[in-house]
Amino acid sequence: xxxxxxxxxxxxKTRGQQVTLxxxxxxxxxxxxxxxxxxGQGPQFIFQYYEEEERQRGNFPDRFSGHQxxxxxxxxxxxxxxxxxxxxxxxxxxITGMGSYEQYFGPGTxxxxx
Amino acid sequence: xQSVSQHNHHVILSEAASLELGCNYSYGGxxxxxxxxxxxxxxLQLLLKYFSGDPLVKGIKGFEAEFIKxxxxxxxxxxxxxxxxxxxxxxxxxxxxxNYQLIWGAGTKLIIKP
Numbered sequence: 718x719x720x721x722x723x724x725x726x727x728x729x730k731t732r733g734q735q736v737t738l739x740x741x742x743x744x745x746x747x748x749x750x751x752x753x754x755x756x757g758q759g760p761q762f763i764f765q766y767y768e769e770e771e772r773q774r775g776n777f778p779d780r781f782s783g784h785q786x787x788x789x790x791x792x793x794x795x796x797x798x799x800x801x802x803x804x805x806x807x808x809x810x811x812i813t814g815m816g817s818y819e820q821y822f823g824p825g826t827x828x829x830x831x
Numbered sequence: 832x833q834s835v836s837q838h839n840h841h842v843i844l845s846e847a848a849s850l851e852l853g854c855n856y857s858y859g860g861x862x863x864x865x866x867x868x869x870x871x872x873x874x875l876q877l878l879l880k881y882f883s884g885d886p887l888v889k890g891i892k893g894f895e896a897e898f899i900k901x902x903x904x905x906x907x908x909x910x911x912x913x914x915x916x917x918x919x920x921x922x923x924x925x926x927x928x929x930n931y932q933l934i935w936g937a938g939t940k941l942i943i944k945p
Binding site: 750775809819820 | 835865867874875876877880921923930931932933934935936937938
């Protein structure tokens with residue numbers, strides 16, 4: 718049973734560029750949440766997708782957008798990258814309606830903006 | 832402001848010592864409480880959770896945590912730590928006050944000396 722997978726593992730971008738990160742949820746899970754984890758801090762909630770729609774959003778600007786596909790996989794897009802966007806981006810999957818607060822995490826994508 | 836606080840950012844213990852990591856939250860309403868662990872080079876994984884019922888919850892690997900509602904606390908304990916417990920530990924909370932978004936503490940890095 719595959720767990721949550723994320724790609725790429727590492728990414729280096731230049732300020733002002735755009736980036737797309739990808740996530741495949743654990744088998745049987747229908748909900749995907751994205752988090753940003755800066756060095757030395759806990760994860761910060763970006764948004765959550767369910768039934769191909771953004772269901773909740775944290776305190777992140779519109780430069781951060783996402784998508785969920787019919788197979789439940791998800792993308793996180795960040796436009797106009799800033800140096801401060803450098804972080805580990807975590808994807809977590811869960812099942813809505815069955816204690817959706819229990820989330821399973823992927824290994825993360827380390828984004829470096831130069 | 833609503834938040835999750837972990838009191839110690841770094842803890843160093845010898846093997847067989849007892850462990851207690853503090854976690855306090857400032858949300859009202861119904862809360863769900865979690866401790867996650869991240870071993871070196873691995874994904875975040877759930878250690879234990881509290882939704883309702885017995886405020887003393889037991890998790891994997893001999894860990895337990897006690898929910899004290901009057902103190903807004905959910906401290907993590909282990910009677911005798913092992914070198915393999917070296918990891919980063921995160922407390923996280925969902926609350927009806929915050930639309931059940933998963934809000935994280937900053938984490939505690941635990942180092943066990945052999």
